[in-house]
Amino acid sequence: VTGIVTVHSFSRGVGKTTLSVNIASLLAAKGCRVALLDLDIALPSAHLFFGLDEDEVTYSLNDYLAGICEIEHAMHDLSARFAFKGKLFLLPASIKLADINRLMRQGYPAERLVDSCDQLVARLGLDALIIDCQAGLTETTLPAIALADVLLHIMRLDRRDYQGTGVSIDIAHKLAVSNVYLLANMVPSGYTPDEVTAKLAQTYHDPVLAALPYAEELSRLASSEVFVLRYPHHALTKRLQSIADHLLAACAPGGT
Amino acid sequence: MTTFEQLKQELQTWANPEGVSASVILQLSNPLRGTLSKIIRQGCMTFTELAGELKLSEAETDEIAELLVECGFLKTVEENADGEAVYMLRHPKTTRPEAPIAVWKMILDDFIDEEKA
Numbered sequence: 001v002t003g004i005v006t007v008h009s010f011s012r013g014v015g016k017t018t019l020s021v022n023i024a025s026l027l028a029a030k031g032c033r034v035a036l037l038d039l040d041i042a043l044p045s046a047h048l049f050f051g052l053d054e055d056e057v058t059y060s061l062n063d064y065l066a067g068i069c070e071i072e073h074a075m076h077d078l079s080a081r082f083a084f085k086g087k088l089f090l091l092p093a094s095i096k097l098a099d100i101n102r103l104m105r106q107g108y109p110a111e112r113l114v115d116s117c118d119q120l121v122a123r124l125g126l127d128a129l130i131i132d133c134q135a136g137l138t139e140t141t142l143p144a145i146a147l148a149d150v151l152l153h154i155m156r157l158d159r160r161d162y163q164g165t166g167v168s169i170d171i172a173h174k175l176a177v178s179n180v181y182l183l184a185n186m187v188p189s190g191y192t193p194d195e196v197t198a199k200l201a202q203t204y205h206d207p208v209l210a211a212l213p214y215a216e217e218l219s220r221l222a223s224s225e226v227f228v229l230r231y232p233h234h235a236l237t238k239r240l241q242s243i244a245d246h247l248l249a250a251c252a253p254g255g256t
Numbered sequence: 257m258t259t260f261e262q263l264k265q266e267l268q269t270w271a272n273p274e275g276v277s278a279s280v281i282l283q284l285s286n287p288l289r290g291t292l293s294k295i296i297r298q299g300c301m302t303f304t305e306l307a308g309e310l311k312l313s314e315a316e317t318d319e320i321a322e323l324l325v326e327c328g329f330l331k332t333v334e335e336n337a338d339g340e341a342v343y344m345l346r347h348p349k350t351t352r353p354e355a356p357i358a359v360w361k362m363i364l365d366d367f368i369d370e371e372k373a
Contacts (some may be wrong), residue, residue, distance in 0.1 A: 106352075110277065139356050141278075176293040176294060
């Protein structure tokens with residue numbers, strides 16, 4: 001059974017892609033078959049973490065959504081590159097300005113997005129499909145939320161994020177997403193993780209997976225590497241492993 | 257008013273010739289909203305499942321399914337091995353990355369509720 005995990009945030013720059021990339025890598029390293037779909041078509045960046053150059057990407061998710069190619073042409077198997085025990089497939093969004101503009105201006109048929117998920121699941125025999133979706137609440141993010149078996153909503157401790165987080169998780173519940181989790185990221189020093197977790201759970205009435213501290217080492221990588229692969233024994237890697245395991249368990253039928 | 261009457265009344269106000277977006281689904285009441293969300297997630301739904309989700313009799317489901325197809329929410333894709341209809345969501349032809357009015361309405365409603373409180 002494949003679970004679709006949609007990673008979402010209301011604001012930009014909260015670490016949504018960083019977390020998606022690291023969770024996908026941890027699951028693949030553990031032996032799972034995982035696909036990561038970069039649906040942040042306005043600001044694609046998942047490929048950067050894996051060192052995937054522009055010239056290696058002949059076809060992207062944009063091409064598939066525009067009906068230019070088949071899903072297997074846009075898919076990149078990164079398993080051998082990182083010696084994963086399992087499999088990790090990346091569907092990168094295009095970084096070409098013309099492709100981004102075309103999709104932003106003309107849009108795409110929502111059926112292609114749903115179809116891409118169905119095809120990935122069917123062809124790759126996945127344990128999890130992770131959708132790194134665009135920040136905010138738009139006509140393109142809503143289907144990604146609606147498709148989710150598990151929604152991981154990332155937020156920062158920032159007033160700009162509080163109301164947007166409330167609306168986002170309200171929408172997820174209205175769309176009958178059965179597993180909604182919150183994660184506070186880049187929590188500044190001075191906050192106690194347990195207190196933050198308790199306060200957020202009390203405010204939003206949904207389980208809080210973690211309150212992750214700001215990590216200097218992560219910041220220094222500047223999106224050029226996958227943190228958990230570079231620092232496999234770091235305390236943050238252990239926290240991320242526990243989050244990845246929790247999400248995978250939540251994908252199972254009846255999982256919470 | 258029964259669920260059946262409520263569904264009929266609600267569906268009579270909708271026409272989605274271009275297909276139905278998630279923001280339209282957000283504006284529906286339950287059990288319709290939850291049922292259509294479930295169809296998105298599982299890809300399709302049989303007539304029996306639809307009846308179960310909407311808690312309607314066979315005859316009532318027949319009428320509501322017809323209305324859902326007429327309004328552009330669903331399309332009949334095939335009949336399964338048991339000869340019953342299978343429905344899929346009619347997705348919109350084009351989805352653009354713009355904020356839907358339904359979302360702004362929710363934000364505004366939240367703000368009004370907070371002000372009242």
